[in-house]
Amino acid sequence: MKKILLVCTLVGGLISGAFAQNDKATRGERTERTPEQRAELRTKRMQESLALSNDQYQKILAINLDQEKKREEARKEQKEKMAANREQLKANRAAIIKSYESVLTPEQMNKLHEDTKKRREEMRDKMRGRKK
Numbered sequence: 001m002k003k004i005l006l007v008c009t010l011v012g013g014l015i016s017g018a019f020a021q022n023d024k025a026t027r028g029e030r031t032e033r034t035p036e037q038r039a040e041l042r043t044k045r046m047q048e049s050l051a052l053s054n055d056q057y058q059k060i061l062a063i064n065l066d067q068e069k070k071r072e073e074a075r076k077e078q079k080e081k082m083a084a085n086r087e088q089l090k091a092n093r094a095a096i097i098k099s100y101e102s103v104l105t106p107e108q109m110n111k112l113h114e115d116t117k118k119r120r121e122e123m124r125d126k127m128r129g130r131k132k
Contacts, residue, residue: 035068
């Protein structure tokens with residue numbers, strides 16, 4: 001009887017552990033909060049640590065909300081700039097490849113592509129090694 005109870009407990013623990021790992025937080029994924037949620041969270045922390053009155057809480061909440069909205073806008077602008085930069089780099093790279101093709105033989109171009117691919121894979125492996 002004790003063995004059956006022990007086995008059931010172990011199986012239950014393994015199953016609940018498997019479900020717990022499915023949570024986004026345990027997988028390292030962040031849930032994106034809205035500016036309102038971030039402002040509310042920051043203000044609540046301030047209220048707890050600073051013992052804010054209700055009037056102070058409302059004023060600080062308004063300040064934090066304004067700040068979070070500005071941050072959100074800045075993040076969007078930064079993402080747009082990065083996307084535009086990425087497109088510009090792709091266009092530049094395509095122009096360089098076109099210029100190389102006018103000078104190099106097809107065999108040399110194949111070798112260049114292979115070398116580039118090899119360096120890219122080495123860099124990925126190197127970066128993955130750092131993350132672990």
